[in-house]
Amino acid sequence: MTMMPDLSRRALLKAGGALVVGYSLAGARLAAAQAADSGHPIGKTVDPHEVDGFLAIHQDGALTVYSGKVDLGTGYRIAVRQMVAEELEIPVERIALVEGDTALTPDQGPTAGSSGIMRGGVQIRQAAATARQALLKLASAKMNVPVENLGVLDGAVIPKGSTIGVTFGALIGDQRFELKLDPKAPLKDPRTYAVVGQTLKRPDMAEKVTGRHVYMHDFKLANMLHGRVLHPPAVGATLAEVDEASIAKIPGARVIRIENFLGIVAEDEWSAVRAQRELKARWTGGGGLPGNDGLIDAIRRAPVIAEEAIETRGDAAGALKSAAKTLRATYFWPPQTHGSIGPSCAVAEFRDGTATIWTASQATHKYREHFATIFGLPPEKVRLIYLDGAGCYGMNGHEDAAADAALLSRATGRPVRVQWMREDEHGFDPKGPPQLLDLEAGLDQDGRIIAWASHLHIPQATKGLANIPLLSPAAAGLAQKPGIGTGLISQNGDPSYPVPHVAVTAHWLKDTPLRPSNIRAPGKIGNCFAVEGFVDELAEAAQVDALEFRLRTLEDPRAIAVLKRVGELMQWEPRVSATARSSAGSLAHGRGVAYIRYKQSENYVAMGIAVTVDRGSGTVQVTRVVCAHDCGLVINPDTTKNQIEGSIVQTLSRALFEEVTFDHDRVTSVDWASYRILKFPEVPEIVVDLLLHQELPPLGVGEAAAAPVAAALANAVFDATGARLRTVPFTPDRVKAALARG
Numbered sequence: 001m002t003m004m005p006d007l008s009r010r011a012l013l014k015a016g017g018a019l020v021v022g023y024s025l026a027g028a029r030l031a032a033a034q035a036a037d038s039g040h041p042i043g044k045t046v047d048p049h050e051v052d053g054f055l056a057i058h059q060d061g062a063l064t065v066y067s068g069k070v071d072l073g074t075g076y077r078i079a080v081r082q083m084v085a086e087e088l089e090i091p092v093e094r095i096a097l098v099e100g101d102t103a104l105t106p107d108q109g110p111t112a113g114s115s116g117i118m119r120g121g122v123q124i125r126q127a128a129a130t131a132r133q134a135l136l137k138l139a140s141a142k143m144n145v146p147v148e149n150l151g152v153l154d155g156a157v158i159p160k161g162s163t164i165g166v167t168f169g170a171l172i173g174d175q176r177f178e179l180k181l182d183p184k185a186p187l188k189d190p191r192t193y194a195v196v197g198q199t200l201k202r203p204d205m206a207e208k209v210t211g212r213h214v215y216m217h218d219f220k221l222a223n224m225l226h227g228r229v230l231h232p233p234a235v236g237a238t239l240a241e242v243d244e245a246s247i248a249k250i251p252g253a254r255v256i257r258i259e260n261f262l263g264i265v266a267e268d269e270w271s272a273v274r275a276q277r278e279l280k281a282r283w284t285g286g287g288g289l290p291g292n293d294g295l296i297d298a299i300r301r302a303p304v305i306a307e308e309a310i311e312t313r314g315d316a317a318g319a320l321k322s323a324a325k326t327l328r329a330t331y332f333w334p335p336q337t338h339g340s341i342g343p344s345c346a347v348a349e350f351r352d353g354t355a356t357i358w359t360a361s362q363a364t365h366k367y368r369e370h371f372a373t374i375f376g377l378p379p380e381k382v383r384l385i386y387l388d389g390a391g392c393y394g395m396n397g398h399e400d401a402a403a404d405a406a407l408l409s410r411a412t413g414r415p416v417r418v419q420w421m422r423e424d425e426h427g428f429d430p431k432g433p434p435q436l437l438d439l440e441a442g443l444d445q446d447g448r449i450i451a452w453a454s455h456l457h458i459p460q461a462t463k464g465l466a467n468i469p470l471l472s473p474a475a476a477g478l479a480q481k482p483g484i485g486t487g488l489i490s491q492n493g494d495p496s497y498p499v500p501h502v503a504v505t506a507h508w509l510k511d512t513p514l515r516p517s518n519i520r521a522p523g524k525i526g527n528c529f530a531v532e533g534f535v536d537e538l539a540e541a542a543q544v545d546a547l548e549f550r551l552r553t554l555e556d557p558r559a560i561a562v563l564k565r566v567g568e569l570m571q572w573e574p575r576v577s578a579t580a581r582s583s584a585g586s587l588a589h590g591r592g593v594a595y596i597r598y599k600q601s602e603n604y605v606a607m608g609i610a611v612t613v614d615r616g617s618g619t620v621q622v623t624r625v626v627c628a629h630d631c632g633l634v635i636n637p638d639t640t641k642n643q644i645e646g647s648i649v650q651t652l653s654r655a656l657f658e659e660v661t662f663d664h665d666r667v668t669s670v671d672w673a674s675y676r677i678l679k680f681p682e683v684p685e686i687v688v689d690l691l692l693h694q695e696l697p698p699l700g701v702g703e704a705a706a707a708p709v710a711a712a713l714a715n716a717v718f719d720a721t722g723a724r725l726r727t728v729p730f731t732p733d734r735v736k737a738a739l740a741r742g
Contacts, residue, residue, distance in 0.1 A: 048106035051134070051177040054127040055084075059173030061155045062094045068108030068365055069120030070100040070386045071204070072393065073646075074702055075639025078202045080121045082635050086188055086196045087128035088135075090155040090168070097203075100361075100386025102368045110363035112394070112487075112518060114602070114700030117635060122698065129185035131177060138171045190633075190694045197694055199638040216360045216389040217345045221415040224347065226269040227408040228276035228418065229472060230262045231428050234665035235514075237286030239475075246280040255279065256411045261476035263408050265416060276421070287665040289513045296332060299436045299457050299509065306460065306508040311494045314501035319451030323442025327541055329534055332727045333435040333526030335514055335660040337669075339653075339677050342390030343420040344397030344429065348405035350413065354381045359402040360389020367399055371406060373481040374473045393520035393650075393702065394487070395468060397429040403470045423670040428471060430517030431660055433462050435489065435526040439534045447542030449553060451501040454493045454531070458523070459512035462486040468517065487522020488599075492707065495531050496597040497553045514662065521703040524598065525651060525710060526728075532594035532711035533726065536718065545574035546715065547593050556597075558630050558691070562606035563595055565628035565689055570608040575719075586616040590720025594708035603704035604630040604691075607648075607712040613720045615739060618732030620717060622652055622684040627705055629688060632696035641688045644705040648686055651709035653678035657729050 047053045048068070056064045065084055071077045077099075081092040098104050100111075108120045132152060139157035140147045149160050158165030167173075190196075207213040232239070239260045247253045252267040253275040262281060266272040290298035320326055347358040355375060361367050364384035372379040389398055397420055405418040420428075435458055442451035464485055473480050493504045539549035547567050554560050566572075570591060591610045598605060610624040625648050634640050657676040661669040669675040714725045723738035 044104055046102075046104065046106045048108060048123070049181055051127045051130050051179045051181055053106040054124050054181075055131055055177070057131075057168045057172050057174075059169045061090070061167045061169040061173070062096070063088070063090060063168070064096045064098060065124060066105040067097060067099045067120060067124060068105045069111045069116045070362065070364075071116075071388075072111060072362065072702075073388075073391050074116060074643055075202055075636055076116045076121070077204055078200055079117055079635040079639060080124055081203070082195045082198070082200060083117075083121050083125040084128045086193060087125055087132050088155070088168070089152045092195065092200060094155065100364045101383070102364050102385070103383045107365035110366055112362055114702040114704065116700060116702065117698050118700035121635070123181075125187065126183055126185060127181050129187050130179060130182040133182070133185055134177055134179055135168060135171055139166050142166055142171065193694065196633070196635055197637070199636055202639065214387065215342075216358065216387040217342055217419065219347055219358055219387055220417070221347060221349060224415040224417055225265040225267065225408070225412060226272040226418075227263055227265045227405060227416045228272045228421075229404045229424070230264070230276060230279060230281060231424060231471070232260075232283050232286060234283065234286030235289060237283040240282045240284045243280040247275045247278050250275050250278070254412075256408055258407065258411070258476040261407060261472050263404060263472075265408055265412055269419070273421070289662055289664050289666070291663050292334070292659070292661045295334070295434060295513065296436060298513070299434060302509040302511070304507045305510045308490075308506045308508065309503070310456070310490045310506050311502055311504040313499070313503075316451050316453050316501040316503035319501035320440060320442045320453065323451055324445045325443045325541060326440060327534070327537055328438070328440045329537060329726060331437045331439065331526075331530035331533060333529060334728060335431040335434050336519060336654055336658045337426055337429055337431055337660055337675060338392040338394060338396035338517070338519060339658065339675065340390035340392045340396050340425060340429075343422055343425040344401040345389060345417070345419040346398065346402035346405045347415060347417045348402065348409040349415040350406070350410045353377070354383070355406060355410075356383045356385065357402050357406055358385045358387050360387060360398045361402065362395070362398075367402070370470075370481045371403070374403065374470075374478045375406065375410065394432075394518040394522065395430055396517070397425055400428070400471050403472045407472050407476060422672075426670040426675055427667045430468055430515040432519035432522070433459055433486065433489065433512050433516040435523065437493070437527065437530040439530060441534065441538055443538060443542055447544055449495070449497065449499050449538060452495055452499045452503070454504040456490055456493050456504065456506045456527070457509060458489055458506060459516060460508040460510060461512055461516045462489045462523070463506075463508060464488045468515065485518060486516045487518035489523020489526070491599050492524045492527045492531065492596060494600070495535060496559070496595060496600060497535075497550070498555055499553075514660065514667070520647070520650065521706040524596070524703070524707045525654070528594065528596050528707040529655075529710040529714065529728065530726075532596070532708060533714050533724075536592070536715045537724065540577065543576045545576055546719075547572050548574055550593070550595055556604075558604045558693075559595065559597060561691055562604045562628040562630055563593070565691065566593060566606040566608040566626055569626040569628070569687055569689060570610070572608070586614055588613045588615060588720040590716045590718070592712045592715025592717070592719050594711035594715060596704070596707045598704035598707060602631075602699045603701070605704050605708055607705070607708040609709070609712040609716045611713065611716040611720055613717055613735065615721065618735035618739070620656060620713075620730050620735060622656075622682075622713065624685045624687070625652075625709075626687040627689070628691060629701070629705060630691040630693065631699040631701050631704065632693050633698040634690055634692055634694065635698060637690060640690060640701050643701045644688045645686050647703065647705035648709055649678060649683055651706040652684075652713065655710035655713050655728055655730060657731070659729050
């Protein structure tokens with residue numbers, strides 16, 4: 001292909017406002033290098049209404065994308081490149097990505113709620129579509145060819161029927177578009193997609209599997225100190241006194257105390273670990289927790305400060321009174337921790353009146369404002385830079401470790417790295433809150449659901465409010481703005497079926513014993529566990545096969561399609577009652593199904609699970625999982641399946657093993673023995689089938705597949721044994737107790 005000459009140096013300078021950005025074809029390395037640069041670039045807009053906020057085209061025709069959303073192991077780094085590549089017809093290898101840097105990227109909101117592609121990627125794609133139209137107009141003027149006679153190919157604008165064109169670099173290389181993002185800029189016809197919908201390799205995987213990828217835990221600065229924080233022995237305890245002489249023999253160790261905040265710094269990490277272990281301090285007061293054994297009773301007794309009608313349809317109370325048959329049940333989902341394999345870590349540097357914080361936070365822009373308030377700085381003097389950390393899919397201790405590091409850096413005048421210990425992570429990261437659900441439903445004479453009532457007993461602190469306080473600033477008596485929200489845990493408290501009479505009521509409790517957090521699919525997993533478990537109970541009461549019961553209730557063809565597909569993949573054999581079917585010996589085999597329309601407006605997911613239950617030991621072994629998943633447009637099928645598989649594995653762990661234990665003072669499940677997670681040999685066969693709708697908008701896949709897992713698993717245990725499990729996790733003791741109840 002013959003290209004027209006590039007713009008002259010004079011023309012480039014005449015355009016003004018050049019954006020100076022380094023570029024390398026190794027996109028992952030570029031992003032890491034830019035993220036680690038502590039200098040603020042001059043003139044880079046981060047306005048989300050401007051094309052220049054998201055895109056920069058360089059003179060060599062390469063392109064950099066600036067994304068406020070980040071890749072949490074989701075494959076976002078390849079998917080967003082594919083979306084841009086599709087609109088601008090530029091190879092993905094020539095696209096670099098900078099993510100989650102508050103000085104370089106627009107604020108697109110936290111990376112949460114499966115919104116990375118659904119909102120962040122779509123916004124960037126619209127910027128690319130706007131840029132495409134601008135490039136066509138620039139080329140039209142340059143070549144004196146009407147726009148309608150031009151096309152885009154391989155990073156150049158070319159007249160139709162010609163092989164001579166002009167490169168993007170020649171048109172606008174290292175210049176600004178100075179153009180508002182056009183939300184109506186036309187996107188490519190899905191029938192012409194060449195990149196979107198294809199499985200392309202993730203750009204970060206090679207360095208991850210060879211150990212060269214820079215994670216948060218690997219990041220270092222010159223002259224950096226290592227820090228640790230001492231947390232109190234009881235929640236809410238007050239620091240009475242500190243014996244600094246107790247660590248006098250540790251070279252370079254120094255105590256930092258600010259009111260009830262107690263930290264140490266040292267020149268090397270082992271000295272910091274020793275100082276944390278050996279520093280003697282006396283605390284007073286605190287405690288008052290109900291203990292996990294008394295949690296359900298505490299929830300029942302807790303003051304209800306507000307009641308809210310989450311969903312109202314028809315007359316549920318009246319329909320329940322006239323129903324041919326009614327059922328009631330109570331389900332419980334306990335507090336759970338994120339269980340990040342690597343404890344939280346962060347690096348902070350206060351210098352010349354500015355604060356730069358390297359963090360694995362999913363909400364760097366939101367926490368920029370938060371840290372500005374804490375440290376009394378203008379927001380423009382605070383910069384948060386995202387680096388990959390240990391996964392959490394929600395708020396674990398990442399932001400707390402960042403606050404620790406920032407407090408210690410401000411106190412010492414040097415960069416400080418803080419890495420939590422395992423007991424810090426499990427003991428003090430915020431937890432997914434408890435959920436207690438009372439359900440009632442009515443069937444008509446034909447065994448169809450005509451009425452449904454859900455009563456959700458959930459803490460006010462989870463009502464979509466951004467109110468998670470960070471531990472260290474609170475201990476130090478520093479002002480805090482609200483943090484990231486804990487998630488809308490009241491969603492999917494109603495069935496994903498067209499039941500004519502529905503009432504879902506949230507009974508908002510004054511408080512929750514442990515600091516709450518958003519954890520993957522906040523609330524929806526617990527709600528779906530209850531709702532879809534109860535649907536199975538209704539099917540049993542109606543003497544209708546569990547899959548058929550759902551199918552005959554549904555009207556939405558996409559919902560019907562995912563359930564039918566699961567039935568095919570499971571080779572489902574209809575049966576109307578669980579009568580403790582078993583093979584020889586104590587082993588019982590069963591299968592269960594669950595369905596959800598995520599948030600009642602997003603993905604359609606059906607899940608089928610096969611289990612073997614050992615009646616003697618109470619052990620549940622998951623042998624096979626199948627998932628039919630409809631998330632609209634699929635950008636990269638392989639990364640999509642990877643996300644769904646990850647959701648399934650993580651939620652199997654949460655359903656089978658995970659529960660935070662605590663006494664009257666503090667969390668007691670502070671290691672991997674007391675907080676058990678799924679092990680590699682326990683991972684079952686997983687089959688994922690994507691029902692593609694490339695003509696529709698993408699809905700995101702980070703959360704939805706997690707929601708029906710626990711319900712399908714409980715339903716499978718019931719099918720195998722006739723024992724109904726209504727409390728997570730399904731420990732051997734709980735299984736045996738359910739078997740004893742019959």
